[in-house]
Amino acid sequence: MGNNYIRKTNRQKWSEADMLQAIDAVRAKRMGWLKATKMYNVPFGTLRRRVNNMNKRVKGTQKGMGTSTTIPLEAEQEIVNHILDLESRLFGVTALELRQLAFKIATERGYSHKFNTEKQLAGWDWLSGFRRRHPEISLRAPEATSAARAKGFNKVQVKKFFDLLTDTITNENIPTSRIYNMDESALTTVHKPPRVFARKGKKQVGALTSGERGQHVTVVACMSSGGRFIPPALIFPRKNYKAEYFDGCPPETLGLCYETGYMVSDLFSKWMDHFINHVKPSKEEKVLLIVDGHSSHKSLNALEKAKEHGIVLLCLPAHCTHRLQPLDVPFFGPLETYFNAACALWMKNHVGRTITLYQISGLFCV
Template sequence: MLTIRAVQNIKRVRAATNADDFENYFENLRSSLHNIPPKNILNYDETNLADNPGSTKCIFKRKINPERVMNTTKGNISIMFAAVAHGTLLPTYTVYKAEHLWITWCVNGPKNARYNRSKSGWFDSAVFQDWFNSVIIPWADKLDGPKLIIGDNLSSHLNVDIVRKYEERNIRFTFLPPNSTHISQPLDVAFFGPLKRKWRQVLTQYKIDNPAETQINKANFPMLLKSVLEATQITNKANICPGFKVTGIVPFNPQRLLRKLPDYEEQNNYTIDTTLLDYLKANRTPNPVQKTSLDPEASLEAEQVTDALHSETRQKVTILSEVKFSPDNYAYTDLKKMYLQTLKDLIKTTTLYQIVKSFCTSSNLKEKSFQST
């Protein structure tokens, strides 16, 4: 079935990702997932919410160039999300682009959310370590057994102190292949899309209600973020769990991801069930149109043909009540019904006269001789 889909622009280095890049990743992932339940598997990713609600579609008369008066900027606010494979979302961690952090920027937001700032507005090593200590460590301390964290391989996300805490709490870490997060990151694949669509709706309404503001007031951002998360709360599990599934993590199935790569050739071992072939061979009958060995001027009596046909020993027909192919073929047919229906149709349309006439015609007998018989 064909559908109209939006085209996503990706860099050439991302488009060049091939199956070989994922070979070591899935080998490491296979060993890391050993004896780890979904509630102990976590994926984290950093994203941003832009100060731009985007365009929308409306109906206008032809030759009209529609415009919408609304203040937008190129600014954005970074947020770290962490999702567990069984469908829960950990507290968010927001980073503002600022020298100082004001109290009004941190109130009226989502429950247990944390806030910080940096000069660039992105996560550096110090901010990432604070996120790890304040969000990941409390999550890991509540769980028994080994834990697995899946994330990108940015150098700012690792240091000696973090590695030491990983080892103390039996936390395993698996890096995603470079330039592949658009297909291998569970949050990227299934969660951020619905989240940002809802963000654009909330931001549009905010700008309509506050037309004088040229950009998002950071004091209002926690409230906007809370509205977005509350609106997507009912679909969190529905978006998080499929993200881990389509990336081949939970359940572990590399084929789910590798099928998306243009250079990947799936090795399919198809098995063919020979039940139907054996049935057809066992019930195959000889050609009913047989050639006679008569003299050129001899004739044939119809009763002789009838007696000859009934006296022949025919092969016993075994009717199978049902024949099923292998599960991969999804094929099924009831041969008993098909055989009986064919037999009924043959009886309705075929008479003894037609059988004998066909037999004699194929034997090059004259019509006159046949009619006299």
Template sequence: MAPAKRLAYAADFKLRAIGHAVEHGNRAAARKFNINESMVRNWRKQEYDLRQVKQTKQSFRGNKARWPQLEDKVEQWVIEQRAAGCSVSTFSIRLKAAAVARDMDINDFGGGPSWCFRFMKRRRLSIRTTTAISQQLPNDYGEKLAIFRTYCRNKIAEKKIRPEHITNMDEVPLTFDFPVDRTVERPGTSSASVRSTWNEKSSFTVVLGCQANGQKLPPMVIFKEKTLPKEKFPAGVVIKANTKGWMDEDKMSDWLTEVYVKRPDGFLHKSPSLLICDSMRAHLTDTVKTQMKQTNSELVIIPGGFTKELQPLDIGVNRAFKVKLRAAWEHWMTDGEHSFTRTGRQRRASYATICQWIVDAWAKVSISSVVRAFTRAGLIAGQLTDSTETDSDDDERDAGMLDAEIAQLLNSDTEDEDFDGFVEEG
């Protein structure tokens, strides 16, 4: 005999049955709606949830927590963090849940994005955020895009420049704190302040470089100090300092000497090369142009306001790097060892710790992400793609991060620079 088909009822139907049961009793409601009395009793327990969902929703199956005690502890942690003004992201929730699972000897707890989504739904938690305003491109941007791409392709074809000699460099402005304007919070809360180490305005710069074959150059970090911090820094990163913590002519020269020239097959300057930069003034000085000529390299400047369309690092690499860097900071904020000032403020991470985060985050950005970014920029003949194409690479989309937040992070500080034209030899 075939098993009876299990029926699903819409929320509207269940609420009508509940209303009849309140007035006439569970048994009467079961007879009127031709259902089992036990169903009416269960629905009455779910009345609050039923009134919160769409009236066409037909089931709450799968909404029961497998580890309710674990979720109780994680929920309590979220409440405590928010009471202290700390930012709570879905990533930090997953980290905390994994730690609680270890303490409770739960070995089969995955704690993935889907679990976090269900946990927040069960505990009525949501994400508070603001709307990011995107940049408006000029009316003739399509023509300028085509001109720039054609210029690059012609140079590449003319000098027979191989992918491993096509480099993009960009400065990424960062702060010692990475709080965001969003946090997990209960609906209806009047405010959603976020606690940090009070170093959101203490800035520094990370200079990233990558090549069209996916090769990543060592990052250079410029701290806002008169002299180099006296700490033991990790290998794989170049440390610099100046009073502004930003790229200037001297630091651009340092990057060319200590990073660009030392790239694979770059020291002897035998192969013609292409360096693509934005229109920041530090990239356009006579000193930089002279150094570029000495390295058998062409310097190509992206028009101001077009980095989101033409700069590979902005298109598909910086985002992946920042996601991983924020994950390291959140892990440190959640589980790291901290010290405090006499006034009770938490001290920021050390220079060396931050540099280790940078090295690790940069190493985790995949080769495929870099190659795809150059492809999407349309700088290589025959590989032009729609720049609005959705990138599905897992490196660039952490399940605990949302697009609005990442878009906020990628605002460039060099977009307002004037475009002085492409840099030619001679």
């Protein structure tokens, strides 16, 4: 049967509610076959089969037309449950593995099938029909998750962190509006092009970028639970500071330079001064600063500075930041999207040129 089959008859137009009433009436002997057929507008033969449980494929008031599925619906539901269980454990089933599983089940359980016995695979038509019959599952592109993260992110670890968070807020008497989260992410000179319209069926669609591999600039963002943003910091992969690197940045942006372009202990100490200057914490009005477990956040200089100015540092659990880091979804996700769009527009408006580190600061605040 083709994937785009269109029904050519009006069979099984009866409603399941009417069929249920007709079955109950006949079984209770309130009326005969013909009277129940006319009163509830259901087919005579269908009513008899349902009352006498003669239909092998469907029971009661269920509808079912055409040939039966290769694998019974009950067995298909077992496959669905198996797929969802494996996905929850980060071992998702691919389309090829699903076809192999269907062949194995059909063979071992003796179901009549026309699958490919040479390759031991169910066909693409079966897979298409399986997906239509079970819309609760869909083919998705998974996010790569390391084994360490999979093991580290668990109920015990998460509960321990939130218990510690609650105790810290209560014991230090910190208002919810003075809870801050700080995180870093990178912007690269080689952007990810957005989707474009192209001729249907074309094998490859291209879009210009600045190169195969680019340089990056680290963005340091910090915001409070009350929605207050601290002016960002940008770390350029340079030894010496130059003011032109930061032309076009948001007001009071902290400009930093380091050879690798990544956060290190000395830069985090400078960022702490930047944070203190804008938040004005004190031992009388403490603030809670939630950071990840990067080594640069644990230097003695930074810890002493935090203690001196009434900053309570709280570290997220190891290997859990992919789920617990607050800034990932509301800030860095949209930032990456709009930054890529700004880069694509810049490339269109500057034909023949490429994006360098000098353009990143301007594109960052577009």
